[in-house]
Amino acid sequence: MPKRVLILGGGFAGIQAAMDLDPAARRGEVEITLVADQNYFLFTPLLPQIASSNIDPRHIAQAIRDLRGGHRFRFVRASLSAIDVERHEVRLEQACTPDGLDVLPYDYLIVAPGSCTDYFRIAGAKEFTHDFKSLEDAVVVREHVLDLCEHADHTQDPEIRRRLLTFVVVGGGYTGIELVTELHDLLFLYVAKRFRGIPADEIKLVVLEAGSEVLRGVHPKLADHSRRRLARKGIEVRTNTPAARCFAGGVEVKGGEKIASDCVVWTAGVRAQPIVAAMPGPHDRIGRAIVNDQLQLEGHPEVFVAGDSAAAISAQDAPRVAPVAISHGRLAARNVAHHIRGEALESYRYVSKGMLVSLGMNYAVVSIGGLRFSGYFAWLFWNIVHLYTLVGFKKQLQVGVDWLLGLVFPRDAAIVRRPRTCPYCGKQNP
Numbered sequence: 129m130p131k132r133v134l135i136l137g138g139g140f141a142g143i144q145a146a147m148d149l150d151p152a153a154r155r156g157e158v159e160i161t162l163v164a165d166q167n168y169f170l171f172t173p174l175l176p177q178i179a180s181s182n183i184d185p186r187h188i189a190q191a192i193r194d195l196r197g198g199h200r201f202r203f204v205r206a207s208l209s210a211i212d213v214e215r216h217e218v219r220l221e222q223a224c225t226p227d228g229l230d231v232l233p234y235d236y237l238i239v240a241p242g243s244c245t246d247y248f249r250i251a252g253a254k255e256f257t258h259d260f261k262s263l264e265d266a267v268v269v270r271e272h273v274l275d276l277c278e279h280a281d282h283t284q285d286p287e288i289r290r291r292l293l294t295f296v297v298v299g300g301g302y303t304g305i306e307l308v309t310e311l312h313d314l315l316f317l318y319v320a321k322r323f324r325g326i327p328a329d330e331i332k333l334v335v336l337e338a339g340s341e342v343l344r345g346v347h348p349k350l351a352d353h354s355r356r357r358l359a360r361k362g363i364e365v366r367t368n369t370p371a372a373r374c375f376a377g378g379v380e381v382k383g384g385e386k387i388a389s390d391c392v393v394w395t396a397g398v399r400a401q402p403i404v405a406a407m408p409g410p411h412d413r414i415g416r417a418i419v420n421d422q423l424q425l426e427g428h429p430e431v432f433v434a435g436d437s438a439a440a441i442s443a444q445d446a447p448r449v450a451p452v453a454i455s456h457g458r459l460a461a462r463n464v465a466h467h468i469r470g471e472a473l474e475s476y477r478y479v480s481k482g483m484l485v486s487l488g489m490n491y492a493v494v495s496i497g498g499l500r501f502s503g504y505f506a507w508l509f510w511n512i513v514h515l516y517t518l519v520g521f522k523k524q525l526q527v528g529v530d531w532l533l534g535l536v537f538p539r540d541a542a543i544v545r546r547p548r549t550c551p552y553c554g555k556q557n558p
């Protein structure tokens with residue numbers, strides 16, 4: 129009788145676990161079900177390039193049913209509502225099939241629903257800033273930026289122009305820095321050239337970082353180098369400047385200064401999904417489940433936690449990045465197979481695979497092993513690595529072609545979905 133393995137999440141960790149359990153499924157040892165609230169795997173490292181219109185959104189989303197070996201696992205698109213580790217079952221948000229599938233029982237569970245945005249209880253942050261975690265978020269940011277430019281192009285009032293053309297990114301981690309440099313490319317390589325009413329010197333990009341440095345986790349020399357590069361591009365990076373309050377039309381920083389902006393994007397923090405924070409056992413300060421080195425939940429050897437949701441006991445400081453999630457997914461799959469066969473389980477050891485940060489077109493910083501380099505070749509390396517790690521040949525081809533077209537043709541500035549309200553006059557769009 130095959131064991132029922134339930135995988136929660138179709139991200140880096142969940143997909144990797146499903147693929148690595150494939151041989152066991154072929155041998156009839158396991159029956160795999162993967163649950164996620166989206167029917168595609170999202171390649172998040174390229175999200176900033178969706179916001180800058182360098183890549184078509186669908187090209188970084190791979191339908192889960194099309195993944196290699198997909199026919200050997202059952203996919204259920206549904207939102208999770210609760211994990212009951214005592215009864216060995218997971219409840220879904222709503223009955224999502226005609227016969228009301230709302231409870232999934234399991235023999236082994238791999239929990240990998242990733243993380244969600246942490247607004248640190250800052251007033252107005254959730255309501256008045258753009259989130260930047262999903263494909264939809266990136267599309268919305270792109271359309272919003274272009275929409276503001278369309279307004280600024282024919283607006284005379286200098287104060288309103290300033291607000292429309294000031295773009296603020298809260299958070300100086302790699303997501304915030306990659307996003308602001310991509311927005312810089314869109315605004316300076318495209319908007320400033322095509323919009324007659326927008327001179328380049330009126331566009332302002334600001335990064336607000338609460339800590340004393342940006343790109344924490346990257347080698348200090350490279351972080352410093354990146355900061356100087358951003359300054360040369362005219363991007364204002366303000367460290368030790370936490371956002372204190374957000375409101376319609378801007379953000380107030382600690383000390384009371386207000387920055388007027390109709391586009392504030394929040395990349396400042398993440399925390400575990402509520403469903404993980406609600407699981408029994410110890411959790412770290414951002415709600416991740418603290419699991420043993422075999423990734424098992426305390427008191428539940430049949431439950432494995434992986435990716436952004438897990439803090440392995442000896443590697444709690446491991447960064448929340450894709451390579452860690454992939455290793456977790458692999459290990460969880462192997463340990464499920466070991467457990468079924470009564471073999472000894474393997475332990476997780478965090479080994480940094482290095483850091484690659486793109487600083488817009490033609491420039492990146494790379495730190496791998498003892499090797500550190502920056503500039504054009506680092507940018508080529510960044511591109512090759514990301515193209516190689518994209519899931520599926522079709523997606524690799526599509527992104528590669530997008531990049532090549534981007535070298536020759538202007539960015540695509542079509543606004544496909546109009547914002548519900550006009551940010552300029554507040555009027556509802558039909």
Ligand SMILES: Cc1cc2nc3c(=O)[nH]c(=O)nc-3n(C[C@H](O)[C@H](O)[C@H](O)COP(=O)(O)OP(=O)(O)OC[C@H]3O[C@@H](n4cnc5c(N)ncnc54)[C@H](O)[C@@H]3O)c2cc1C
Nearest residue numbers: 137138139140141165173208241242435436448449450453
């Ligand atoms: C904008 C951005 C840029 C990034 N850039 C990089 C980078 O350049 N390099 C890097 O290494 N890392 C990067 N990361 C981090 C990386 O994406 C994460 O560390 C990685 O995705 C974690 O993998 P995971 O499998 O734990 O979760 P995810 O990949 O986030 O997958 C979570 C899965 O769970 C599903 N899910 C979540 N909640 C529910 C629910 N309630 N019900 C059902 N399903 C649910 C989601 O739909 C998804 O399928 C970036 C992240 C972001 C947001």
